[in-house]
Amino acid sequence: MAVATFDYATWSARYPDLAVNVPANLAALYFEEAQLYLDNTDRSLVCNIGQRTLLxxxxxxxxxxxxxxxxxxxNGAGVVGRVSSATRGSVSIGTDMGAQPGSAEWFLQTQYGAAFWQATLWLRTARYIHIPRVQRQTWP
Known part of the structure; x- marks a missing residue:
């Protein structure tokens, strides 16, 4: 099975707002770091290389x-979560994501992490694998 590879031109076309401040060599290092969070080997639960690359x-x-x-x-310029409070004079805004399970809070700090968290929901759901029972032979 193949592994996902990093293509800076594709990534920067998808995230032009970030590419302005993230050079190719740094983005490649971030790709290496990203593989700590999502397996990029032939044993990955995400078998489709296109989907794994997007994630x-x-x-x-x-x-x-x-x-x-x-x-x-x-560092917080993007707004993630529902707006829970707002002030007009001297401008302030408060957001809330509610109580989140596990490591969700780390991912939900950015819109990109929130998108990843939502897209990988199926990886955090139990899977039932049916194993058929073998009928035993009874002797007369």
């Missing part, structure tokens, strides 16, 4: 955004 690109975007300096729009 890894989402993770690269998430990691890149988390590492952007505030001068480049990083």
């Amino acid at each position: 890894l690109y989402m993770l690269v975007a998430h990691i890149a955004y988390l590492n952007l300096p505030t001068t480049s729009g990083g």
Whole structure:
């Protein structure tokens, strides 16, 4: 089975707002890091290489955004979750995602991580595998 590979031109076309601040060599390092969160081997639960590549690109975007300096729009410039409060004078906004299970909070810090979390819901759901029972022979 093949593995997903990183193509900066494709990634930057999908995430042009991030590509402005993330050079190719850094994005490639983020791709390596993304593989810590999503298996990119022939044993991956995501068998479709196209889907696995898209998911890894989402993770690269998430990691890149988390590492952007505030001068480049990083560290909370994007709004994720429902707006729970707002103020007009001196402008403030509060958002809330509610209580999240497991590692969801880390992913839900960015719109890219939230998209990854939603797209991989099926990976966090139990799978039932039916194993047929063999009929025993009874002796007369």
